Amino acid sequence: MLICSGMAHAQQPAPPGMSLAEAASRRFPQAVRVGDLVQREVLQPIESQPRLGRVREVVQQADGTIDVVVEYGGLFGLFARPIAVPVDAMVLLGEYMEIVDFTPKQLRHFKTFDGAGTTKLPGDSIIRVGLARPSH
Amino acid sequence: MKSLFRKSLFHAGRVPDPALLDGHRSLIRRIERRGLIRGGLSLGALTMLAGCDVKTPDSVEAALRAVSAFNDVVQALLFDPGKLAPTYPASMVLKPPKFNAYYDIMDVRPVDGQSWRLELSGRIAEKTPWSLQQIAALPEKEEIIRHICVEGWDYIGQWSGPPLGDFLKRVGADTRAKYVNFFTADDYPSSIDMATALHPQTLLATRYAGETLAAPFGYPLRLRTATKLGFKNPKSITAIEVTNTYMPGYWEKRGFNWFSGI
Numbered sequence: 001m002l003i004c005s006g007m008a009h010a011q012q013p014a015p016p017g018m019s020l021a022e023a024a025s026r027r028f029p030q031a032v033r034v035g036d037l038v039q040r041e042v043l044q045p046i047e048s049q050p051r052l053g054r055v056r057e058v059v060q061q062a063d064g065t066i067d068v069v070v071e072y073g074g075l076f077g078l079f080a081r082p083i084a085v086p087v088d089a090m091v092l093l094g095e096y097m098e099i100v101d102f103t104p105k106q107l108r109h110f111k112t113f114d115g116a117g118t119t120k121l122p123g124d125s126i127i128r129v130g131l132a133r134p135s136h
Numbered sequence: 137m138k139s140l141f142r143k144s145l146f147h148a149g150r151v152p153d154p155a156l157l158d159g160h161r162s163l164i165r166r167i168e169r170r171g172l173i174r175g176g177l178s179l180g181a182l183t184m185l186a187g188c189d190v191k192t193p194d195s196v197e198a199a200l201r202a203v204s205a206f207n208d209v210v211q212a213l214l215f216d217p218g219k220l221a222p223t224y225p226a227s228m229v230l231k232p233p234k235f236n237a238y239y240d241i242m243d244v245r246p247v248d249g250q251s252w253r254l255e256l257s258g259r260i261a262e263k264t265p266w267s268l269q270q271i272a273a274l275p276e277k278e279e280i281i282r283h284i285c286v287e288g289w290d291y292i293g294q295w296s297g298p299p300l301g302d303f304l305k306r307v308g309a310d311t312r313a314k315y316v317n318f319f320t321a322d323d324y325p326s327s328i329d330m331a332t333a334l335h336p337q338t339l340l341a342t343r344y345a346g347e348t349l350a351a352p353f354g355y356p357l358r359l360r361t362a363t364k365l366g367f368k369n370p371k372s373i374t375a376i377e378v379t380n381t382y383m384p385g386y387w388e389k390r391g392f393n394w395f396s397g398i
């Protein structure tokens with residue numbers, strides 16, 4: 001019990017007043033292959049680490065910003081819908097990703113991704129993603 | 137029926153080589169005859185003591201710490217300094233590795249590699265501090281091993297750097313001493329037994345997957361042992377001490393096992 005309580009932890013989102021990009025830059029972004037992100041499970045950064053979805057693809061917006069398209073929600077893999085989450089709002093957690101700057105309630109209001117105005121990044125592209133420590 | 141059991145999903149695909157038992161029979165006998173009886177008696181007494189006063193957290197804590205200390209002794213006895221941990225192909229390496237620490241990622245304080253020095257103290261003949269350039273000139277070894285966290289997760293990592301045992305011998309460390317202590321830039325003291333320090337898969341890692349360690353993973357130098365749990369691998373080491381005096385590490389002070397072998 002001593003051990004578990006000592007390490008239990010929930011990720012904190014970007015501090016108030018800090019932009020997503022600024023917060024992401026303070027999470028020591030690491031180089032990662034886009035192809036290594038596809039199909040990764042996406043978790044909610046709370047102690048129980050519920051699964052939010054799975055990475056479908058990574059796209060670049062016309063303004064150069066990068067979004068991770070997540071098959072979000074659904075039940076047992078059915079009825080999930082794609083949403084585009086800014087990569088600066090996500091972190092790497094080993095073989096998982098987490099969405100640290102949006103709550104599930106906010107994500108439910110994300111519009112369904114249709115690909116318009118975006119370019120899909122090939123699997124061998126390298127992007128940089130911030131880190132987080134485990135939430136459990 | 138027998139063949140059905142053999143094909144069961146719940147049946148281990150590989151079983152340990154029975155010769156392992158033969159190789160360690162004298163050690164097992166020693167543990168059985170002395171350690172377990174003597175330890176068991178004292179543990180039993182402690183359990184009864186705790187049972188008399190379970191409402192007093194201190195007595196329960198003391199009993200649990202005694203059990204933990206007993207576990208340390210047994211694990212040290214069972215540790216085979218010549219036995220190698222499993223290694224894995226490069227295709228299984230997780231890039232980048234998983235970050236974990238007692239602090240948040242935004243609280244990582246990068247170390248300046250130019251001014252960084254590795255201080256040496258205790259039972260070491262040559263105590264001149266080492267620069268990063270001097271460390272980089274040492275012969276390196278690469279290990280692709282499994283990192284196992286006490287929290288229950290794991291990943292395959294590719295670490296390289298000079299073997300700690302070679303380094304200790306080079307600086308004239310007393311390899312008969314009991315402990316090797318580490319002090320770090322992130323205030324995470326840690327200590328390991330000398331047998332583990334000399335194990336061929338224990339590295340002073342400077343690179344991961346061929347790249348210089350990033351700050352969150354322990355730049356410029358960290359311990360990477362294949363035979364202990366993840367929390368026994370301090371990052372951003374600034375000093376090494378060889379000693380016969382036990383020093384509990386950051387998590388040991390909070391109740392973790394000291395030996396923590398895997």
